[in-house]
Amino acid sequence: MTPSAPRPEDDRPAPPTRRRPGGRTARIRTQVLDAVLAELGEHGYDGLTMDAVAARAGVNRATVYRRWGDVGGLLADVLDAAGEDDWQPPDTGSLVGDLAALNHEIQAALTAQPPVVTALIAASFRSERADRAQQRLWEDRYARCEIIVSRAVRRGELPSPTDARPLLIAATAPLYHQLLLLRTPPDPHLPEHAARTAALAASAGAFAEPPSVGDT
Amino acid sequence: MTPSAPRPEDDRPAPPTRRRPGGRTARIRTQVLDAVLAELGEHGYDGLTMDAVAARAGVNRATVYRRWGDVGGLLADVLDAAGEDDWQPPDTGSLVGDLAALNHEIQAALTAQPPVVTALIAASFRSERADRAQQRLWEDRYARCEIIVSRAVRRGELPSPTDARPLLIAATAPLYHQLLLLRTPPDPHLPEHAARTAALAASAGAFAEPPSVGDT
Numbered sequence: 001m002t003p004s005a006p007r008p009e010d011d012r013p014a015p016p017t018r019r020r021p022g023g024r025t026a027r028i029r030t031q032v033l034d035a036v037l038a039e040l041g042e043h044g045y046d047g048l049t050m051d052a053v054a055a056r057a058g059v060n061r062a063t064v065y066r067r068w069g070d071v072g073g074l075l076a077d078v079l080d081a082a083g084e085d086d087w088q089p090p091d092t093g094s095l096v097g098d099l100a101a102l103n104h105e106i107q108a109a110l111t112a113q114p115p116v117v118t119a120l121i122a123a124s125f126r127s128e129r130a131d132r133a134q135q136r137l138w139e140d141r142y143a144r145c146e147i148i149v150s151r152a153v154r155r156g157e158l159p160s161p162t163d164a165r166p167l168l169i170a171a172t173a174p175l176y177h178q179l180l181l182l183r184t185p186p187d188p189h190l191p192e193h194a195a196r197t198a199a200l201a202a203s204a205g206a207f208a209e210p211p212s213v214g215d216t
Numbered sequence: 217m218t219p220s221a222p223r224p225e226d227d228r229p230a231p232p233t234r235r236r237p238g239g240r241t242a243r244i245r246t247q248v249l250d251a252v253l254a255e256l257g258e259h260g261y262d263g264l265t266m267d268a269v270a271a272r273a274g275v276n277r278a279t280v281y282r283r284w285g286d287v288g289g290l291l292a293d294v295l296d297a298a299g300e301d302d303w304q305p306p307d308t309g310s311l312v313g314d315l316a317a318l319n320h321e322i323q324a325a326l327t328a329q330p331p332v333v334t335a336l337i338a339a340s341f342r343s344e345r346a347d348r349a350q351q352r353l354w355e356d357r358y359a360r361c362e363i364i365v366s367r368a369v370r371r372g373e374l375p376s377p378t379d380a381r382p383l384l385i386a387a388t389a390p391l392y393h394q395l396l397l398l399r400t401p402p403d404p405h406l407p408e409h410a411a412r413t414a415a416l417a418a419s420a421g422a423f424a425e426p427p428s429v430g431d432t
Contacts, residue, residue, distance in 0.1 A: 135399055138398055170386070173394075174386055197422040201416045206417075
């Protein structure tokens, strides 16, 4: 789900509102997480070091070690910070429109330069802390997206009830599969096409609850 | 697409028939690639070394270095060897049956212990040679699976022509997304459900060529 991480330039982590806004702690966190994103975009996970992050952030090394522990801790906090924003899924007035707009956001995030989102996902294969944070972020994003389905049910576009999560997975999975795993060049029609395919199946009751077969 | 790599025990690389069958070169390759899979299953990419592979295979270190160069070369050859088998997609007599059986194979490969397939995919994020070999293997597997779609067209289950590749991606992507990226526990109903969803959309013309809109 996108944005799965902020990009350094235009989408930096929201200030952590649970801490004193504008306080020194929050400011250091922003500096450090921005530095992580910049280093990750330039050098990838293999080139990411605590020392380079501290230097780039202009923050004392000891502070960075004490607060984040290791590279996995830095990545986990970047991902947690990404989930602290107020992102909401697109609201275009139709199911296909919402899913297509969502897919366009995903495609943009997965093809952005520098490839920060891709680097974070790749890092989640290597750091358990980053992995758990990535799963939390995805869970949060998919949960926020469920409103796309409930709006479509309310508009009469989908049977009631429709199981939101598998529909959202069906609509978005082809993007991740092609861009992250198969690594095919971005197909400009895929966001719309994957959205239409999932919506077509959903309208035909593919995600209607309870399942049409008597599964346990 | 599965099997995306052989498992050490029960599905070892087919002898490379392009070389002298049973020859010393082929035998060494089999020993080395089996050792790679065993080491990968036990220690993952981070624990995979040329020396450990040579020792486990009982093959001279110099031979391993000369022939495979580095760990990326070993992984690439494991993936290439996996593509040299005579795997064919399931032929159950129906589109949904074929796609569901395919998805069951994918789910089994992605949840197998030791997690060799997952480790190979993770490694493809880190080694360019492994990455290219993984892409070749997937391309080969999806190409072989296109017969599932042409059989369904011939049986009248799908409109003619139907674009095979995006249909196969739609059917299989949710498995990879849930198991590899979201890392949710395996859902025993997902192979069948993802197959039904894609087949439903396909029957409704979601993958009929040419696209219903006048795209270029």
